[in-house]
Amino acid sequence: MRLGLIGNPNVGKSLIFHQLTGLGVEVSNYPGTTVDLMRGNLCFKNERLELIDLPGVYSLDGTSPEEEMVRSFILGKDIDVLIQVLDATHLERNLYLLLQVAEYGKPMVAVLNLMDEAAKKGKKIDVAHLASALGIEVIPAAAIHGKNISEIIPAALSRARPAVVSVKYDHHIEAAIRSIQSVHPVTRLEALQALQGLGTDTEALELAEALTPEIEEMHRMSVSQIIAGNRHHCAHTIACEVINEQEEQKPDPLDSLVTSRRWGPPILAVTLLSILLAVFFIGSFLEEILVEIFETTVISPFLSIPLDPLFRQLGLALLLALQAGLGIAFPFIFVFYLFISLLEDSGYLTRAAFLADRGMHRLGMHGQGLIPLILGFGCNVPAIMGIRMLRTRRERVIASFLVSMVPCSARTVIIAGIVAAFVGIPAALSIYVITLGLVVLTGLVLSRITPGEQYGMILELAPLRVPRFKNVIAKSWFRIREFLFIAMPLLILASLILGFLQYAGFFEMFQQIISPLSEGVLGLPGYATTALLFGILRKEMALETLIILAGTADLTSVLSTGQIYVFAVVSVLFIPCISTIGVLARIVGARITLLVSVYTLLLGILIGALINILIK
Amino acid sequence: MSMSSSTREDYLEALCVLSRKSPQLPTVSDLAAYLSVNASELQEHLVHMEHDGDIQLLPDEGIRLTGKGLDAGTRVMKKHQVLARFLSEVLGMDPGTASDEACVLEHDISDETYERLDRYVRGPRRKGHKMHRGRLNLPTLIQFPEGTDLKVLYVRCPGGCERLSDMGIFPGERIKIIHTLNNKAVVVQVKGCDIALSPEIASCIFVEKSE
Numbered sequence: 001m002r003l004g005l006i007g008n009p010n011v012g013k014s015l016i017f018h019q020l021t022g023l024g025v026e027v028s029n030y031p032g033t034t035v036d037l038m039r040g041n042l043c044f045k046n047e048r049l050e051l052i053d054l055p056g057v058y059s060l061d062g063t064s065p066e067e068e069m070v071r072s073f074i075l076g077k078d079i080d081v082l083i084q085v086l087d088a089t090h091l092e093r094n095l096y097l098l099l100q101v102a103e104y105g106k107p108m109v110a111v112l113n114l115m116d117e118a119a120k121k122g123k124k125i126d127v128a129h130l131a132s133a134l135g136i137e138v139i140p141a142a143a144i145h146g147k148n149i150s151e152i153i154p155a156a157l158s159r160a161r162p163a164v165v166s167v168k169y170d171h172h173i174e175a176a177i178r179s180i181q182s183v184h185p186v187t188r189l190e191a192l193q194a195l196q197g198l199g200t201d202t203e204a205l206e207l208a209e210a211l212t213p214e215i216e217e218m219h220r221m222s223v224s225q226i227i228a229g230n231r232h233h234c235a236h237t238i239a240c241e242v243i244n245e246q247e248e249q250k251p252d253p254l255d256s257l258v259t260s261r262r263w264g265p266p267i268l269a270v271t272l273l274s275i276l277l278a279v280f281f282i283g284s285f286l287e288e289i290l291v292e293i294f295e296t297t298v299i300s301p302f303l304s305i306p307l308d309p310l311f312r313q314l315g316l317a318l319l320l321a322l323q324a325g326l327g328i329a330f331p332f333i334f335v336f337y338l339f340i341s342l343l344e345d346s347g348y349l350t351r352a353a354f355l356a357d358r359g360m361h362r363l364g365m366h367g368q369g370l371i372p373l374i375l376g377f378g379c380n381v382p383a384i385m386g387i388r389m390l391r392t393r394r395e396r397v398i399a400s401f402l403v404s405m406v407p408c409s410a411r412t413v414i415i416a417g418i419v420a421a422f423v424g425i426p427a428a429l430s431i432y433v434i435t436l437g438l439v440v441l442t443g444l445v446l447s448r449i450t451p452g453e454q455y456g457m458i459l460e461l462a463p464l465r466v467p468r469f470k471n472v473i474a475k476s477w478f479r480i481r482e483f484l485f486i487a488m489p490l491l492i493l494a495s496l497i498l499g500f501l502q503y504a505g506f507f508e509m510f511q512q513i514i515s516p517l518s519e520g521v522l523g524l525p526g527y528a529t530t531a532l533l534f535g536i537l538r539k540e541m542a543l544e545t546l547i548i549l550a551g552t553a554d555l556t557s558v559l560s561t562g563q564i565y566v567f568a569v570v571s572v573l574f575i576p577c578i579s580t581i582g583v584l585a586r587i588v589g590a591r592i593t594l595l596v597s598v599y600t601l602l603l604g605i606l607i608g609a610l611i612n613i614l615i616k
Numbered sequence: 617m618s619m620s621s622s623t624r625e626d627y628l629e630a631l632c633v634l635s636r637k638s639p640q641l642p643t644v645s646d647l648a649a650y651l652s653v654n655a656s657e658l659q660e661h662l663v664h665m666e667h668d669g670d671i672q673l674l675p676d677e678g679i680r681l682t683g684k685g686l687d688a689g690t691r692v693m694k695k696h697q698v699l700a701r702f703l704s705e706v707l708g709m710d711p712g713t714a715s716d717e718a719c720v721l722e723h724d725i726s727d728e729t730y731e732r733l734d735r736y737v738r739g740p741r742r743k744g745h746k747m748h749r750g751r752l753n754l755p756t757l758i759q760f761p762e763g764t765d766l767k768v769l770y771v772r773c774p775g776g777c778e779r780l781s782d783m784g785i786f787p788g789e790r791i792k793i794i795h796t797l798n799n800k801a802v803v804v805q806v807k808g809c810d811i812a813l814s815p816e817i818a819s820c821i822f823v824e825k826s827e
Contacts, residue, residue: 011798058779058782058783059779059782060776061778061782062778062779062782063778064779089808090808090809092807092808093805093807093809094784095783096784098784104773179637179638180637182638183635188723207636209697210636210693210694210697211636212716213697213700213701215709220770221770221771221786221787222777222779224778224781225771225777225781225786225787226785228778228781228782229781229786229787229788232784232789232807251794256795259794259796259803261795261796261797261798264797350812353812354795354797354801354812355797356815357797357799357801357812357815358797358798358799360800361799361814365814366814367801367814455816456809456811456813456814456815456816456817456818457801457813457814457817458779458780458783458812458814458817459807459811459812459813460783460809460810460811460812461810461811461812488618505656565796
């Protein structure tokens with residue numbers, strides 16, 4: 001039996017999902033799309049159930065990948081029962097989606113979440129009345145306190161039924177539906193969708209196309225607008241009937257401050273900068289401790305065991321990979337995700353996007369593009385996944401270049417690990433300045449030369465809430481799982497190959513070929529360029545490889561500070577790591593991926609060569 | 617009496633339109649009323665058309681299109697719609713005149729011209745967003761200060777306004793401006809939710825002050 005959770009964004013759907021499923025959640029791709037689906041299993045009275053968390057949508061009739069996916073999911077036979085999550089504080093807007101879902105005729109129940117917040121705002125909702133108006137069971141709940149969450153599954157299993165509520169459309173629309181149905185056998189829902197230009201039935205679409213101009217002419221608005229208007233009206237009527245008291249919304253003074261014209265932008269700049277600095281310092285502090293522990297408890301004992309050279313090499317590579325992943329990347333990435341989840345849960349992230357709208361326009365994007373750019377500081381892979389929410393290809397192309405250049409945690413490891421340690425903190429921060437400067441420059445240029453139209457931001461500001469510590473930790477943990485279970489195995493595999501190649505003497509060969517170029521252009525010894533090459537597998541591997549090839553962790557004994565600086569700049573700038581390349585290819589296609597890789601490669605070498613000339 | 621090809625096309629088109637309007641088959645008198653011609657003149661042409669295999673005249677005055685007649689009629693009907701839309705939406709002609717003009721042009725336009733025009737009028741995405749071209753003199757959202765209560769009059773987004781409609785920004789709805797930024801990005805309150813809009817979106821939303 002399959003149950004699907006559906007609802008608007010920000011209604012607590014994911015929280016309910018996690019509460020119902022606990023651990024054992026798997027993230028999968030819906031076939032043919034890049035939209036993530038969360039699936040979890042649960043047992044109820046010895047029956048195994050699968051719960052699917054559909055992405056948050058505002059409508060089922062849109063054309064975004066999320067909306068198309070949810071639509072085809074409900075149309076198909078994949079889901080037996082739908083659980084619609086409603087936000088009690090914004091009931092009317094949430095009912096709009098429910099009215100659309102109801103048209104699909106699936107058995108369903110509704111969860112009226114955030115009852116606690118509605119009560120705080122002085123809203124009293126007559127749940128029984130709402131249930132009878134909709135014709136389905138409505139469960140009042142407060143997911144944040146876990147209230148009534150345990151009633152959802154029993155209700156969905158035994159009392160789910162198709163909703164009886166149906167929207168009365170404008171009589172022209174109703175006439176058009178009848179007229180399509182009289183000539184061509186389609187359902188009411190299919191006829192309605194055909195009128196909005198949706199669906200695959202060409203005959204129905206052609207019939208609809210013949211009917212729409214007349215309706216649009218009479219109403220002076222598009223058919224989609226008429227239909228939306230009718231649904232909003234129906235939602236409004238129901239909401240007015242069931243909400244007893246509604247006080248005038250008072251503006252939140254904190255909200256006014258953080259989004260004000262005067263104070264908003266500086267607060268945003270300070271917030272982002274402090275997060276980056278905090279990640280940098282807390283991350284390096286934790287990293288030092290973890291690496292120290294790993295060194296004394298695992299690596300030293302391993303090295304003292306007498307072993308065959310091949311096994312010693314491979315074993316060491318494996319341990320170094322574990323150390324790099326858990327000891328080095330983990331502290332940075334986890335601290336970063338902690339801060340981001342905090343920003344997200346407090347509702348500030350959407351406000352940051354609004355405030356950044358102006359700046360982002362200069363880079364050829366709009367406010368929403370800020371979110372993937374910020375996520376890029378943690379790991380480029382989820383950030384590139386995030387650019388799907390940008391609506392035009394032009395913006396996605398620009399974002400894919402810029403996000404790939406944002407220094408992720410792995411690159412922070414290199415900056416903190418060798419530049420901050422051997423050259424100094426100001427030098428380390430100067431690398432950020434150089435990289436971000438190049439990101440801005442690239443954006444300015446790309447916004448002029450990238451073809452295509454720009455579509456602006458339409459973004460709902462999530463309500464400002466005090467984040468719950470437990471939820472923030474859970475969210476960060478959920479994000480880091482992706483890193484641990486997808487990136488770590490790759491990292492270990494790559495390290496083993498690296499160890500084997502080193503054993504087979506491949507490095508010496510490569511070094512001989514690359515040395516003249518490396519020394520001439522970048523002023524780096526051949527082995528450093530070999531290390532850079534391995535940075536493509538995973539960025540921090542460049543550092544790890546450099547230490548292995550240099551034969552010492554004290555890099556100042558073999559490289560000058562200038563060389564260390566050049567090495568760090570080039571490895572931060574050039575070619576995104578192999579996982580990023582893989583995701584890029586999926587989201588923007590092979591051609592743009594190739595362009596991004598070549599561009600960053602050339603940029604890295606160019607900037608490295610320039611610095612090399614300058615410091616000589 | 618022989619029949620010109622444009623008259624034949626007009627009749628077939630009319631029959632297509634009529635048969636889509638109601639589930640019953642159109643009758644000779646329906647057709648005569650629709651085309652405003654007299655029924656006896658019409659009858660003569662219809663016999664010709666039946667002879668050519670375009671239609672089938674039924675004993676109860678009903679007219680049924682054959683497969684051939686339906687194809688020809690649908691084709692002309694589509695040409696008419698595309699031409700009328702092009703003339704009124706792109707060239708700005710009055711819709712009535714545009715439709716009359718389309719009646720004349722639809723018979724001579726080549727298939728290639730029709731297909732290209734069709735692609736052009738459909739625009740970048742879905743149909744229906746290029747309407748009301750003539751009414752640009754209304755104030756838009758970006759012209760009002762923070763705290764103003766407004767009523768939406770028209771929404772005309774280049775990339776489609778479905779997302780705005782879904783969020784409750786559609787003609788007739790009341791909204792309030794909560795914040796504006798220097799670049800005219802705005803936050804509006806609609807149905808109790810705060811929605812942030814880029815300036816290019818905000819400038820597609822035509823509004824008036826509401827009391």
